[in-house]
Each structure stands twice: as C-alpha cells, then as structure tokens.
Amino acid sequence: MNPIAFERLTHYYGDTKALDSLTLDVPAACVFALLGRNGAGKTTAIKCLLGFLAPTRGTARILGHDAAALPPEARGRIGYVAEGQRLVPWMRVRELVAYQRASFPSFDGALCASHLKRLGLPEKRRVFQLSRGMRAQLALALALAQRPEVLVLDDPAMGLDAVVRREFLDVMIDLIADEGRTVLFSSHILTDVERVADRVAILDKGVLRVNAPLDEVKRRVRRYHAHFVGEAPEPPPLKGLLRAHRRRSELVLTVVDGEGSVEPLCRELGARAVEPEPLGLEDLFVDFTAERGGAA
Amino acid sequence: MAFLRVDPSGGEPVFQQIVDHVKREIATGRLHPEDRLPSVRDLAKELVINPNTIARAYQVLEAEGVTYSRRGAGTFIAATKPVVKGEERRRRFREAIEAALADAFHLGLSEEEARKAFDAAMKRFRLVEER
Known part of the structure; x- marks a missing residue:
C-alpha cells in the first residue's frame, strides 16, 4: 500500500x-x-x-x-x-x-x-x-x-x-x-x-501534467533546434509539443516523446539540420508551465 | 573517487554520469581492480545526491561487469573483462568514433587535427595489450 x-x-x-x-x-x-x-x-x-x-x-x-x-x-x-x-x-x-x-x-x-x-x-x-x-x-x-x-x-x-x-x-x-x-x-x-x-x-x-521518475522525464522531453535557410516556418502540428518559438531562421520546439517524429517533420518543411538538446529540470519546468504554443 | 563531480542540472541522468565517470577512471588508470568504491551512503552524502540514484548507478556498473560486490564489504572494481564480446565491441566503438567525427566536422577540424587529438587522448588511457 x-x-x-x-x-x-x-x-x-x-x-x-x-x-x-x-x-x-x-x-x-x-x-x-x-x-x-x-x-x-x-x-x-x-x-x-x-x-x-x-x-x-x-x-x-x-x-x-x-x-x-x-x-x-x-x-x-x-x-x-x-x-x-x-x-x-x-x-x-x-x-x-x-x-x-x-x-x-x-x-x-x-x-x-x-x-x-x-x-x-x-x-x-x-x-x-x-x-x-x-x-x-x-x-x-x-x-x-x-x-x-x-x-x-x-x-x-x-x-x-x-x-x-x-x-x-x-x-x-x-x-x-x-x-x-x-x-x-x-x-x-x-x-x-x-x-x-x-x-x-x-x-x-490545479491540473497534474507530469508524474514520472525524474530520469524518465529528462529522457522523454527534448528541445529540438531546427535550422532553415531564410525565415523559419510556423511550427508544424506535433503530438507532444509543449512549446514552440521562432528565432529568425531557427525553430525551437520542446516536445515529449519526439524522437523519430520531430526530425522528419521539420525536414519536410525544409529544415537543413535538426539538433535535439536534453533539458535540465528548470528549462523543462518552464516549458511545461509557461503559456504554450500547442497542446501537450 | 575524490574527483567525482556530477551535474544534477544537466540533461544527462545523474546515475549515468556516475557510471560513465567510474568507467573513465578505470580506463585512465585512476581506479584499479579490487579498489573499493565508497558506500552508497557516503557517496550520497558527499555529492548531496539521493542515495537511490547512487544505488542505481552501482547496480548498472555491476550488471555490466565493471564492479562486483561482496556482502557486507562493499563494491569493488572487477578485474574481469567487460560482458560485451567480439564484433559487438567493435561495432559500439565505431559508433562512438563516428559521433566524435561528426562533432569534429561541425567544429571545422582538419583530418590532421582530429588525428592528433585522438592520439593524444589514446596516450592518457590504458587500453589492453595486443593479443
């Protein structure tokens, strides 16, 4: 019990x-x-x-x-x-x-x-x-x-x-x-x-959004940096997207379980390179609780 | 393990950082077979890290054959060879090199520079003798 x-x-x-x-x-x-x-x-x-x-x-x-x-x-x-x-x-x-x-x-x-x-x-x-x-x-x-x-x-x-x-x-x-x-x-x-x-x-x-071992949370959430030639496009519809923002030619996406799905989607939109970045708890927390760019 | 540092705020799980550190210490000759690792409790206190995390790192090390434990005596560095055998060893190493070479490419290193760095690093580690 x-x-x-x-x-x-x-x-x-x-x-x-x-x-x-x-x-x-x-x-x-x-x-x-x-x-x-x-x-x-x-x-x-x-x-x-x-x-x-x-x-x-x-x-x-x-x-x-x-x-x-x-x-x-x-x-x-x-x-x-x-x-x-x-x-x-x-x-x-x-x-x-x-x-x-x-x-x-x-x-x-x-x-x-x-x-x-x-x-x-x-x-x-x-x-x-x-x-x-x-x-x-x-x-x-x-x-x-x-x-x-x-x-x-x-x-x-x-x-x-x-x-x-x-x-x-x-x-x-x-x-x-x-x-x-x-x-x-x-x-x-x-x-x-x-x-x-x-x-x-x-x-x-008031809503529970995460409940998992700390290591698992860190493993499953990644921030992807997609680089484009010229202006970055609107963020694609993505399952597990926590937060998205554009910085000129870069699209930054924080995604839960995005391995295998984020990169091909960004490539389709014309991304030249997509780099995943592991997140510390502080960044992760901010992306979970700040106003979001899409549903999780 | 006086030099063991972990970065709890990094993206890499803390238990993995400890596992990697111990492996590195062995490979560079700072830890030897039969050396005793600190107890879970002592290391937890020293690093100010949850003892469950330390225990998990020790479990992984033991499962990979890097260490062994004697009941009541503690955890020791094992003398035996790693559990991974044959072609699999070379495949894993190739992957590691390729990742390093990709970094070298993006950092704009020349072939000569990369080779020098590799040779210099090789000197610091104690790889097994040719058989």
Missing part, C-alpha cells in the same frame, strides 16, 4: 478551482517532489493530505487513513514542515521541545537535542528572537525528532539561504539512506529537486 494517495481530489476556494481531480500515488521510500508555479495547487494538495483542509470532492489518503479522519496515532507518524510555519513566538526553544515531546509518543529527545546542537540553536532563546532560517531549522528538527514514517515538506526552504537549504537536503538524504522513509516535498528550487527527487509531479493551474 502506498503511504500517500490522492484520488480525484478537487478543491474550490469559492468559485476558484485550485485543484482539478488530482490522482497521484507516492510509493514508499520515495523522495517525491511536487512542483508547480505559485497558485498551481501544491499547498492545497498538501493541506488536504494532512486534513487541514476538507476537499470539495475526492479523497486524500495518508498511511492508509482518509486524511479527513486522521486518527492521532497516525498523525504522530507524520512529520510536517511548511514554509513560514508558525511556531508559538513567545516560547523558548526548550519549551517547544518539551511541548512537542508531550504531543508525540514517538518523540526522540536525544535525536532532537543532537539536531539542535548541530544546528547551533540556542535552547534558551525565544522563537520570535530567532532568524527565519533558524526557525525553519527548528521546525525541521522538531519534525525529525518524531521519527516520522512520512515527512511532508511544503516549500520549507523558500527564501532561505544556501546553507540552510543544504541542511534540508542533507536531512532528506539521511532519511532515505538510513531508513527508507517516504518524503513528499514541494519546492521552487529546482536544482535542489534534481539532487534528491526520485519522482517529480508537475501541477499546472
């Missing part, structure tokens, strides 16, 4: 559809990256998954339970860190630790202490006195001390410096190397995603 499963999850805020029938499974021991532009529905999906938000239709299941009726026992096995997460501002670090220990039976005090020490988080300091980066690290240390089976991170490193982000990556690597636990994370930092993600999903305006 997959630790996380969305089934036809749809959510509206008033008249605005934030998520459109999202169906997605996160396999066990997988580092799963949820990507999308601002407002694509990532946080909505994560909030539904943790039962913070009741979906309009469909279900989200986590550790075998319907997220809408998550028993406390299951909640204790889930770690959650969100961007700009609110921690009680007047509490001291050690008070928060004590509070967390009382809330989660699986809380590992020694592990928490070692994380705090490594991060150099002063135990006597109050939350409001901590920097943004320190607060994010504190939230992470508390979540990890639960020894969660599933760790859900909602863009926790957003706006944080490279050192803190690296800390989050190291933690994810440790979690996977040690115990094969499942991580679902959303992020805007695609270079980080490329380092740690096994699978990626791309949401675009």
Whole structure:
C-alpha cells in the first residue's frame, strides 16, 4: 500500500478551482517532489493530505487513513514542515521541545537535542528572537525528532539561504539512506529537486501534467533546434509539443516523446539540420508551465 | 573517487554520469581492480545526491561487469573483462568514433587535427595489450 494517495481530489476556494481531480500515488521510500508555479495547487494538495483542509470532492489518503479522519496515532507518524510555519513566538526553544515531546509518543529527545546542537540553536532563546532560517531549522528538527514514517515538506526552504537549504537536503538524504522513509516535498528550487527527487509531479493551474521518475522525464522531453535557410516556418502540428518559438531562421520546439517524429517533420518543411538538446529540470519546468504554443 | 563531480542540472541522468565517470577512471588508470568504491551512503552524502540514484548507478556498473560486490564489504572494481564480446565491441566503438567525427566536422577540424587529438587522448588511457 502506498503511504500517500490522492484520488480525484478537487478543491474550490469559492468559485476558484485550485485543484482539478488530482490522482497521484507516492510509493514508499520515495523522495517525491511536487512542483508547480505559485497558485498551481501544491499547498492545497498538501493541506488536504494532512486534513487541514476538507476537499470539495475526492479523497486524500495518508498511511492508509482518509486524511479527513486522521486518527492521532497516525498523525504522530507524520512529520510536517511548511514554509513560514508558525511556531508559538513567545516560547523558548526548550519549551517547544518539551511541548512537542508531550504531543508525540514517538518523540526522540536525544535525536532532537543532537539536531539542535548541530544546528547551533540556542535552547534558551525565544522563537520570535530567532532568524527565519533558524526557525525553519527548528521546525525541521522538531519534525525529525518524531521519527516520522512520512515527512511532508511544503516549500520549507523558500527564501532561505544556501546553507540552510543544504541542511534540508542533507536531512532528506539521511532519511532515505538510513531508513527508507517516504518524503513528499514541494519546492521552487529546482536544482535542489534534481539532487534528491526520485519522482517529480508537475501541477499546472490545479491540473497534474507530469508524474514520472525524474530520469524518465529528462529522457522523454527534448528541445529540438531546427535550422532553415531564410525565415523559419510556423511550427508544424506535433503530438507532444509543449512549446514552440521562432528565432529568425531557427525553430525551437520542446516536445515529449519526439524522437523519430520531430526530425522528419521539420525536414519536410525544409529544415537543413535538426539538433535535439536534453533539458535540465528548470528549462523543462518552464516549458511545461509557461503559456504554450500547442497542446501537450 | 575524490574527483567525482556530477551535474544534477544537466540533461544527462545523474546515475549515468556516475557510471560513465567510474568507467573513465578505470580506463585512465585512476581506479584499479579490487579498489573499493565508497558506500552508497557516503557517496550520497558527499555529492548531496539521493542515495537511490547512487544505488542505481552501482547496480548498472555491476550488471555490466565493471564492479562486483561482496556482502557486507562493499563494491569493488572487477578485474574481469567487460560482458560485451567480439564484433559487438567493435561495432559500439565505431559508433562512438563516428559521433566524435561528426562533432569534429561541425567544429571545422582538419583530418590532421582530429588525428592528433585522438592520439593524444589514446596516450592518457590504458587500453589492453595486443593479443
């Protein structure tokens, strides 16, 4: 059984559809990256998954339970860190630790202490006195001390410096190397995603557009540069075309599974040379989510 | 593998970059048979790369006969010859050369320049002795 499963999850805020029938499974021991532009529905999906938000239709299941009726026992096995997460501002670090220990039976005090020490988080300091980066690290240390089976991170490193982000990556690597636990994370930092993600999903305006292993996505999407004598023609109708633009005598096409079809089509239009170019995740993401020149 | 660098943002899958790197290190004599590769965990931490990716690279290397693993002891460079045999070896090599020559053509290299570059590269690698 997959630790996380969305089934036809749809959510509206008033008249605005934030998520459109999202169906997605996160396999066990997988580092799963949820990507999308601002407002694509990532946080909505994560909030539904943790039962913070009741979906309009469909279900989200986590550790075998319907997220809408998550028993406390299951909640204790889930770690959650969100961007700009609110921690009680007047509490001291050690008070928060004590509070967390009382809330989660699986809380590992020694592990928490070692994380705090490594991060150099002063135990006597109050939350409001901590920097943004320190607060994010504190939230992470508390979540990890639960020894969660599933760790859900909602863009926790957003706006944080490279050192803190690296800390989050190291933690994810440790979690996977040690115990094969499942991580679902959303992020805007695609270079980080490329380092740690096994699978990626791309949401675009509430619709799931990609859900595949990272290597497979990179293998199947190529950007083709077709060179013409004189002005390049209109882009040909192509299956899997994500994006097309013309630069004088060059036609640039980003295509899914275009191997074997793009080159002959461009040659028919008079292209002299057609060169495929593999894409990094960042370019790929832009071509998937920017306004398109054709249907995918 | 102190010099192993990967480019996670490149179009080439990271596991493939690791596989290619290890093969190259062997071919140029920087890695020898019976040398031990770092553990999956250590390499993952060093490169800041998902351990599953490292494990996949190691699986491919082992499947191709480049390395072998001893239970509990780790992954080692194998002494045995590659699994690909006979004419297939030469065919694959021809393909690789042709791709390189196509690059040479588009870069405008002369036959003489290309030959020099090939000979210089050959000196850095340790190919098997004539049998």
